[in-house]
Amino acid sequence: MSKVRQRAVKSTASKSSNSSAGQNSAQENVENFGVLAILLRVVTIISVTIGLLFAVGLNISPFTALPIDDEMPALPMNEGVFAENERLTSGIKINNLLGPESVVEDGNNNLYTGLDDGRIVRIAPSNEGEIGGGQVKTLFSGKLSGVYNTMPDKNRTRPLGIRLKDNMLYVADAAYGFLTLNLKTNALQVLVAPNDVTPAMRFPDDLVFSEGGKYLYLTDVSHTYDIRNLAYSVLSGLCDGRVFRFNLKTKKIKTVVTGLCSANGIELTHDGRYLLISETLRSRVRIVDIMTFKTKKLVHLPAMPDNIRRNSKGTYWVAASNPRTGQSDYLQKYPIVRQAIGGLLTHDQIFKTVNRRSNMLFEMDSRGKILQSLHDRDGALTHGFSQATELSDGRLALSGYSSNFLSILNLKDSIPIGDGSH
Numbered sequence: 001m002s003k004v005r006q007r008a009v010k011s012t013a014s015k016s017s018n019s020s021a022g023q024n025s026a027q028e029n030v031e032n033f034g035v036l037a038i039l040l041r042v043v044t045i046i047s048v049t050i051g052l053l054f055a056v057g058l059n060i061s062p063f064t065a066l067p068i069d070d071e072m073p074a075l076p077m078n079e080g081v082f083a084e085n086e087r088l089t090s091g092i093k094i095n096n097l098l099g100p101e102s103v104v105e106d107g108n109n110n111l112y113t114g115l116d117d118g119r120i121v122r123i124a125p126s127n128e129g130e131i132g133g134g135q136v137k138t139l140f141s142g143k144l145s146g147v148y149n150t151m152p153d154k155n156r157t158r159p160l161g162i163r164l165k166d167n168m169l170y171v172a173d174a175a176y177g178f179l180t181l182n183l184k185t186n187a188l189q190v191l192v193a194p195n196d197v198t199p200a201m202r203f204p205d206d207l208v209f210s211e212g213g214k215y216l217y218l219t220d221v222s223h224t225y226d227i228r229n230l231a232y233s234v235l236s237g238l239c240d241g242r243v244f245r246f247n248l249k250t251k252k253i254k255t256v257v258t259g260l261c262s263a264n265g266i267e268l269t270h271d272g273r274y275l276l277i278s279e280t281l282r283s284r285v286r287i288v289d290i291m292t293f294k295t296k297k298l299v300h301l302p303a304m305p306d307n308i309r310r311n312s313k314g315t316y317w318v319a320a321s322n323p324r325t326g327q328s329d330y331l332q333k334y335p336i337v338r339q340a341i342g343g344l345l346t347h348d349q350i351f352k353t354v355n356r357r358s359n360m361l362f363e364m365d366s367r368g369k370i371l372q373s374l375h376d377r378d379g380a381l382t383h384g385f386s387q388a389t390e391l392s393d394g395r396l397a398l399s400g401y402s403s404n405f406l407s408i409l410n411l412k413d414s415i416p417i418g419d420g421s422h
């Protein structure tokens, strides 16, 4: 009896507690639905706003982004020959040189470079004969008037790739094309103007002599984007870079390679048979046969290559900046995202995301095999690293288009500890 009662009581209690729980959860449900509804509304508003922003970005973007059908393959980024190291971080800095993009040395240990302010300068050796240790003298002011250039709102040179032959500097200039500077007379002349070809060059960048010096091979990064629109050029996916062959005697110019994803640095192999061309936008070096101008090989790299220069070992130094990341690889796949970014951010904002503090130097052989890599992940010696130049004393001059110094690396000091193979 008492058992039954207990049970009854219990059952009543449980009933009442059940029903109250039921009421509570119904109330909670109503509340939850309220929260859910608000959340849904917020999500909708955010999505619509993002969608609208996206649409606006797409619409006002200064470029139409193209799909990339030759995506960069995945690379073992931090392994093997690309393993992270600090071998490009200790050396000497020569300060007060803004944006030395390329360097060349003459027979008297003088260095020559072009700067961001348009000047071409000579750096003498020190009194003790140390290369890079002496005075800096301006050979050309950067002002050139009355001739065609790619940026008529500025009318100022931007010397980039530089070569030396018979007391004459040959300079690729982003605004004026290809120039010569006579080192005896200091006379500057336009050798090839950007509009000597059709369509006109917008971003002349580098040059190299053929074996024997009959021809000059010239690069134009793009005939659409000038040097100030580099970030748009990257995001657009447009590959309109070209290489020209200029006959120094007849002055005839011929387009020999087209459709490059930026035609940046250029070098000739030691045997004179191939051109090595940096396609910066795809983080690769293209090896092209000099007779047929057909591609022999694409060499993929974990960063964006710039100038390439031969060395006395018979191999090549490839300077590179802005290592590939998951994001940069991802962006390749989505042209509409790239285009919308172009509309929503300013060029400077986009350009700031280019990691110019993180740089790498690759040693490559003539077949495109990467033999070693040296890293400077935090701008110790490099910024916008654009060239490594072997000096006559065996050291390497490191130059960068956005650096405010030139640096010199003693390779002997950067041998990995415990590596007996070097």
Ligand SMILES: *[C@@H]1O[C@H](CO)[C@@H](O)[C@H](O)[C@H]1NC(C)=O
Binding pocket: 145, 146, 147, 152, 153, 154, 155
């Ligand atoms: C640049 O030079 C051209 C002619 O050589 C001239 O028409 C133009 O006004 C100049 N631009 C500036 C900003 O001085």
